Amino acid sequence: MSRQSVHNELRSSFPSLSENESLARLLVSGFVSQLNPALDELSDIKTAVSEAVTNCIVHGYRNCVGTVRMLVRILDDNEIYIRISDSGCGIENVEKAMEPLFTSAPDEDRAGLGFTVMESFMDKLSVKSKSGKGTTVTMRKKLETRKGKNANR
Amino acid sequence: MSIEILLDRKNRCLVMLSGEIDHHNAARIRMKIDVAIDTNCPSEVFLDFSNVTFMDSSGIGLVMGRYRILREYGATLYVANCKGAIRKVMQLSGMNRLAKFVEGDLQSRFVSNLKEVKKNEQTISAQ
Ligand SMILES: Nc1ncnc2c1ncn2[C@@H]1O[C@H](COP(=O)(O)OP(=O)(O)OP(=O)(O)O)[C@@H](O)[C@H]1O
Numbered sequence: 371m372s373r374q375s376v377h378n379e380l381r382s383s384f385p386s387l388s389e390n391e392s393l394a395r396l397l398v399s400g401f402v403s404q405l406n407p408a409l410d411e412l413s414d415i416k417t418a419v420s421e422a423v424t425n426c427i428v429h430g431y432r433n434c435v436g437t438v439r440m441l442v443r444i445l446d447d448n449e450i451y452i453r454i455s456d457s458g459c460g461i462e463n464v465e466k467a468m469e470p471l472f473t474s475a476p477d478e479d480r481a482g483l484g485f486t487v488m489e490s491f492m493d494k495l496s497v498k499s500k501s502g503k504g505t506t507v508t509m510r511k512k513l514e515t516r517k518g519k520n521a522n523r
Numbered sequence: 524m525s526i527e528i529l530l531d532r533k534n535r536c537l538v539m540l541s542g543e544i545d546h547h548n549a550a551r552i553r554m555k556i557d558v559a560i561d562t563n564c565p566s567e568v569f570l571d572f573s574n575v576t577f578m579d580s581s582g583i584g585l586v587m588g589r590y591r592i593l594r595e596y597g598a599t600l601y602v603a604n605c606k607g608a609i610r611k612v613m614q615l616s617g618m619n620r621l622a623k624f625v626e627g628d629l630q631s632r633f634v635s636n637l638k639e640v641k642k643n644e645q646t647i648s649a650q
């Protein structure tokens with residue numbers, strides 16, 4: 371991938387408490403709002419972030435509290451880059467985990483659709499994981515430019 | 524997140540959801556709904572999303588789970604008033620092939636035909 375310049379950046383980390391799911395959504399929507407995104411774009415991004423952060427909390431740190439990290443960048447052409455990671459249990463078989471409706475926790479009313487939501491609400495999704503080390507999810511979405519609003523970018 | 528549960532004279536149950544449905548809130552919503560189902564054994568349950576402002580796959584899990592419980596004893600699940608972003612998430616789940624999706628002002632229909640108002644209207648986790 372060609373090098374892209376970073377126009378703005380937000381780095382955050384927080385303990386894997388479920389209260390912080392809404393915090394992560396607030397952070398990302400506050401940060402992305404400077405690009406004046408359309409409402410449905412903003413809600414797509416919030417939903418994808420909610421999925422990734424919830425996975426860190428529910429699966430990554432299943433039996434403990436650890437640190438969830440979220441990096442959000444604004445790249446060229448109003449592209450949003452988001453990286454969410456944990457140092458939790460990791461995923462043994464990423465390909466299988468990403469299949470729609472696959473869940474390792476069906477008894478907890480999980481639909482197994484988190485990755486499906488991320489994939490369909492964002493332009494790009496990549497998942498890297500190592501058993502016992504943790505999981506990193508990277509997502510990108512290009513915002514439709516709204517004429518005149520971000521002419522200086 | 525708050526939830527209000529109404530029961531009408533035909534023993535149908537309306538669950539008015541409002542606010543954000545995520546993993547953090549889902550457990551408490553689920554508990555309230557399941558208690559209402561357990562104690563009243565309604566013939567039909569309506570989950571109304573009119574006032575839901577955010578939902579992720581935890582909301583889908585919530586709907587799927589209630590669908591399974593109700594199917595087990597022959598009751599019908601209706602999912603009402605999913606708009607915009609909520610509809611978009613719901614459509615991914617294929618729930619529209621399982622539960623019945625409806626629109627309209629269920630609340631006033633229920634209120635005019637009430638059996639009792641369950642006093643478990645409650646605000647959950649006002650952040
Ligand atoms: N950060 C993570 N750490 C460890 N395992 C993970 C992580 N994220 C996902 N997984 C694994 O991948 C599976 C699929 O994740 P996905 O988000 O698609 O579904 P889910 O979380 O099980 O259910 P839903 O998101 O619909 O509530 C999970 O059940 C879990 O086994």
Ligand SMILES: [Mg+2]
Binds near residue numbers: 421424425483484580
């Ligand atoms: Mg998930």
